[in-house]
Amino acid sequence: MRSRILWVLVAILPACDAGKLTCKDAILKARTGLDLTDDEVSMMIGTCELRDWSGNTRSCIAAAKTVDAVEACTANVSDHATKLAESLAALHRFSDEMCRCHDTACATRVNDEMTRWSEAEAKHQMRTPKLSDAETKELTAVAEKMGKCMQQAMTTGIEPQVLPPAIEDR
Numbered sequence: 001m002r003s004r005i006l007w008v009l010v011a012i013l014p015a016c017d018a019g020k021l022t023c024k025d026a027i028l029k030a031r032t033g034l035d036l037t038d039d040e041v042s043m044m045i046g047t048c049e050l051r052d053w054s055g056n057t058r059s060c061i062a063a064a065k066t067v068d069a070v071e072a073c074t075a076n077v078s079d080h081a082t083k084l085a086e087s088l089a090a091l092h093r094f095s096d097e098m099c100r101c102h103d104t105a106c107a108t109r110v111n112d113e114m115t116r117w118s119e120a121e122a123k124h125q126m127r128t129p130k131l132s133d134a135e136t137k138e139l140t141a142v143a144e145k146m147g148k149c150m151q152q153a154m155t156t157g158i159e160p161q162v163l164p165p166a167i168e169d170r
Contacts, residue, residue: 020055021062023048029062030070084131088138090117095146101153111150 021029027044030036036044048058053074060073094114101107131139 021058023053023058026058026062030064033065034067034070084135087121088135088142091139091142091146095142095149098146098153099149101149102156104154107150107153 023045027036027041027048030044031041044061048061053061057073061070064070064073091114094110094117097110097113098107101110
């Protein structure tokens with residue numbers, strides 16, 4: 001059970017898009033068609049790195065032929081801090097819901113809901129965010145709390161199994 005929760009938490013931090021364009025490469029490709037100044041290029045690279053733009057966003061910018069196209073590429077980009085705060089808030093909500101469960105059906109429902117949420121999140125985020133030590137600690141604490149609550153909910157009301165006495169070979 002606990003490993004499933006950790007798997008779901010890892011699923012919201014999707015696979016890294018290694019091998020895709022770096023921020024610098026994407027902006028330099030866009031520069032050719034957009035007539036950007038050195039200052040504009042530096043600013044865009046810095047913004048890309050600071051906000052940790054996804055591979056899709058970087059590829060979109062590299063292919064952009066107009067300033068409007070660049071703006072369209074970044075229109076829905078949220079920065080790391082905002083996205084992480086939203087994700088942590090959702091995980092705290094799932095954890096609290098799990099801790100209110102008193103049976104397997106409830107725990108399964110919350111777990112399924114969290115799985116659907118994490119899968120949807122994974123589709124929108126293409127890079128694994130870099131977590132600080134404090135963020136990692138908070139994520140771990142939420143996962144541990146949820147795991148304990150899930151285990152408690154799923155074992156409540158279950159009678160312990162009594163094994164029949166062993167038959168001795170004579």
